[in-house]
Amino acid sequence: MYPFTSDRPYIHNAWYIAAWADEIGRTPLERTIMDVPIVFYRTLAGGAVAMRGLCPHRNYPLGQARLDGDNIRCPYHGFTYAPTGQCVAIPAQTSIPRHFRHRTYPLVERGGLVWIWMGDADAADVAHMPELAEIGFDQPGWHVVPNGRTVVNARWSLIIDNVMDLSHVGFLHLTTIEAPDAGDARPEHGATDRIEVIRWMCDQKPDTPYYRHAFPDNRDLLDVEMGSVFHSPALVITYFKFYSAAARGPRRLLGMSNHLHGVTPESRGRSHDFSGVVRNVRPDAPEFDLWLRDAVNRTREEDVDALERIEPLVDRFGDARTELSGIGDVGPNRVRRRLNALLKAEEDASAPSDATP
The missing domain is CATH 3.90.380.10 (Naphthalene 1,2-dioxygenase Alpha Subunit; Chain A, domain 1)
Incomplete structure (x- = not known):
């Protein structure tokens, strides 16, 4: 991909600015980064969350979702996810398989900015900021x-x-x-x-x-x-x-x-x-x-x-x-x-x- 010899379009393992800190609040914010739709919001304690922006049930955009405490609930069928990405509620279902998880992304707030790591989460180190x-x-x-x-x-x-x-x-x-x-x-x-x-x-x-x-x-x-x-x-x-x-x-x-x-x-x-x-x-x-x-x-x-x-x-x-x-x-x-x-x-x-x- 011009001007590089590699066809790979992005460098994933780096910290990127996702938003100014005051952009993220208790109303879900949608933003696409490296072709990935992401939803951002803050927990009741003020921590920022970044989660893949489409519900893994039927791909409804979570930017239209509602917050239930620290969790985010899809308004289409009510699947609800914790800030960790773990599915914690499905209507009419008491047992939720452990593997029902949604992708989340590491975030760091510094300098009035929210930084996101789009690559391997295990490699996300603030020393690389x-x-x-x-x-x-x-x-x-x-x-x-x-x-x-x-x-x-x-x-x-x-x-x-x-x-x-x-x-x-x-x-x-x-x-x-x-x-x-x-x-x-x-x-x-x-x-x-x-x-x-x-x-x-x-x-x-x-x-x-x-x-x-x-x-x-x-x-x-x-x-x-x-x-x-x-x-x-x-x-x-x-x-x-x-x-x-x-x-x-x-x-x-x-x-x-x-x-x-x-x-x-x-x-x-x-x-x-x-x-x-x-x-x-x-x-x-x-x-x-x-x-x-x-x-x-x-x-x-x-x-x-x-x-x-x-x-x-x-x-x-x-x-x-x-x-x-x-x-x-x-x-x-x-x-x-x-x-x-x-x-x-x-x-x-x-x-x-x-x-x-």
């Missing part, structure tokens, strides 16, 4: 601006390509971010195994909209470090680090703004894109929150338009082996290779053994 504290989640002096979810009619890998190559900011977002220097900024790469792409934009005018809202009292030029960090198949962080201009003396870090790109596949050609900003710049400024939400939404519309133009073409014409690649593609191509390796590893693990017993 992205380092959210490093991004600023739940850290003193940092502020989270949740910005919802957008359904993009494009495969998940195209979204990752998009945010790992921010040279497009200097072309696609000229009237929103208004940072034309981003297109010509030469990418640098981190020296560790983590895939990070860095671009420096020096001597930036303080009246550029983002910089003006971040530092309304500043009248001096700024040096801005713009980067992308690949954390997992489900999460890329793009960031702005704001500095005093080195041309005016020793460069000082003034603050940082991290942009969340939570990429969760819905189907082969459709994805959930979770958005938010985590910043330590003006953390107590609600007017900055409002401006950021509006600015992010406008840039996201431009990204979505571009990705949805590409998606219907790549199955017909896309060939990663013959694509042109420039200096800006070093980071994105490293990510592609890592993702392809993860797909291949899961493919190999699921292949039947040829060994004779």
Whole structure:
């Protein structure tokens, strides 16, 4: 499946964002992830539950179900399931076979987000989660601006390509971010195994909209470090680090703004894109929150338009082996290779053994 050599469409053994925490409550929520319909709800104690979203009796959608305490009851024939997935009630039947169970999925709540593990439940380990504290989640002096979810009619890998190559900011977002220097900024790469792409934009005018809202009292030029960090198949962080201009003396870090790109596949050609900003710049400024939400939404519309133009073409014409690649593609191509390796590893693990017993 483009752009990978593996035909496997998804990497299952990773933590993906299923929802913002406040999306899940006592009313069942339906959401499709990796072609699987899932229903989410909260128990009376507040714990989040994720269960396959079709009743295993006659496939009625459990998003239309009713909650009975901590259990969920199908409104079609009344089959009822505990948060563990165990069937606990069938009308007119006193004995319920033990194997009458429904598939549930591991969940973790962190950073105001609910994360789901779609793969082997025995392999679900919180140690495999992205380092959210490093991004600023739940850290003193940092502020989270949740910005919802957008359904993009494009495969998940195209979204990752998009945010790992921010040279497009200097072309696609000229009237929103208004940072034309981003297109010509030469990418640098981190020296560790983590895939990070860095671009420096020096001597930036303080009246550029983002910089003006971040530092309304500043009248001096700024040096801005713009980067992308690949954390997992489900999460890329793009960031702005704001500095005093080195041309005016020793460069000082003034603050940082991290942009969340939570990429969760819905189907082969459709994805959930979770958005938010985590910043330590003006953390107590609600007017900055409002401006950021509006600015992010406008840039996201431009990204979505571009990705949805590409998606219907790549199955017909896309060939990663013959694509042109420039200096800006070093980071994105490293990510592609890592993702392809993860797909291949899961493919190999699921292949039947040829060994004779």
